[in-house]
Amino acid sequence: MAEFLMPSLGTDMEAGTLVEWMVKPGDKVKRGDIMAIVETVKGVIEVEVFEDGVVTELLVPAGTEVPVGTLLAFIGEKMPAAAAAQAVAMPAGAPQMPAAPPPFSPPTGAAPPAPNGKRLRVSPVARRLAEELGIDLSQVQGTGPHGAVSRADVEAAAAAQAARQAAKPATAPPAAVPLPKPAEPAPTLPPPVETAPRGDVYAGMRRAIAAAMSRANRDIPHYYLETRIDMSRTLTWLEAENLKRPIKERILPAVLLLKAVAKALVAVPDLNGYWIDDQLRPQEAIHIGFAIALRQGGLVTPALHHVDLRSLDELMADLRDLITRTRAGRLRSSELTDATITLTNLGDLGVEKVYGVIYPPQVALVGFGKVVEQVWVEKGMLGIRPALTATLAGDHRATDGRVGGQFLEALNRSLQEPDQLASPA
Amino acid sequence: MFAPPVVTRNQIKETIFDLLSAIAPEADFARLDPNADMRQALDIDSFDFLNFLIGLDEAIGVEIPEADYGKLVSLNDLLDYLFVHNPPV
Structure with missing residues (x-):
């Protein structure tokens, strides 16, 4: 089972809006297929999948803004039987999600993401530390003023992450992606969006x-x-x-x-x-x-x-x-x-x-x-x-x-x- | 009897402006100096220029060889060139 996350597409990207799913549960995907269209402050990006598999579950409905690193979907080896039946019941070939949003299950096993659309408040020290330790800041619960993430919060998150990783050593490493580790995304320059105001x-x-x-x-x-x-x-x-x-x-x-x-x-x-x-x-x-x-x-x-x-x-x-x-x-x-x-x-x-x-x-x-x-x-x-x-x-x-x-x-x-x-x- | 020219100089100019406005939508062609370096004035790179020539070929059927690129600096150069090379129909 692989996780499909909101990717970081630049050094200053904190959140993105899932504009449209290009797949639905039950769809087979190959590495490089377009999973979703995501809009960031920098443009509209077609987000690709890095594994071969079957889309088992979409966790975030279209139109939602979520922080970088948020779990968006699961990619499995095959559909679970119950979900497969459900997927078949969906209108075949529907390019978009049905009008009623699918059941939204919040990411489990991690702190709740920052409120949608809000900038994360992070002290510079905490940000640097998070980068060094490979901590996803969007998943850190801030305890400072206005929920700001402090150095102590990052250290606590790092400890918790280490504990989680120790608890599930069988986690498969991500597919060979020519990317540095998630905490240090390749900085990228964004494309323009024609529809957005130029400024x-x-x-x-x-x-x-x-x-x-x-x-x-x-x-x-x-x-x-x-x-x-x-x-x-x-x-x-x-x-x-x-x-x-x-x-x-x-x-x-x-x-x-x-x-x-x-x-x-x-x-x-x-x-x-x-x-x-x-x-x-x-x-x-x-x-x-x-x-x-x-x-x-x-x-x-x-x-x-x-x-x-x-x-x-x-x-x-x-x-x-x-x-x-x-x-x-x-x-x-x-x-x-x-x-x-x-x-x-x-x-x-x-x-x-x-x-x-x-x-x-x-x-x-x-x-x-x-x-x-x-x-x-x-x-x-x-x-x-x-x-x-x-x-x-x-x-x-x-x-x-x-x-x-x-x-x-x-x-x-x-x-x-x-x-x-x-x-x- | 001679057939009148199929395309007038003004018609060629309109075609050119149509194609260029797709590439440089912000350009004000009324203020374009017809003797100035067109690519520089409109900030047209070699990729845009090739697309422009492809568009010209589609619109008026003149395929400009690479060897002639150097002759086509200003709008007037281009108009002269196309007027001469415009295939009679």
């Missing part, structure tokens, strides 16, 4: 960016490397390739840059991963967070998944889909939480170099500037080449300049062999 959404996004970047600046000792890359071979190849294609199937240069970064990460895997608990944890899957600026301001860095394994056509389709959904405010929870590295491409703005701030808990950020014609010397011959500057921001706790240098060199090599970029991994 609120923008302020929420600004706060999320502020939280993630302040943490990065406080915790990550950045080192920066840069190299100039001759783009003539890649761009010539791309122009010839696009000439063969109808306009709808043209590939953007950004796709080749994405692919080249993924290939370089295969060669230098230490830059693809997370810094968690004073340890570098390289990730096998290469999920590149792609910085997408929004017209109304702010940016989102949703992930393109398995970039190393995708063909250029697939990547172009992925990118098109991701940019379109980002700008429409319809991202999936995994896209906001599982990037293993970030790529920012400011070339469109005419910027020549970008020195980025790493997105914790990631350990590197790759920046591309504009392609400009530059004087270039190769094999003693002077020429003019379209060139761009690639930068790497690295987390010096996780890697040293030598690793960063190897990455930039591998990136450069990949961009000199566009045929290899196009060939399947």
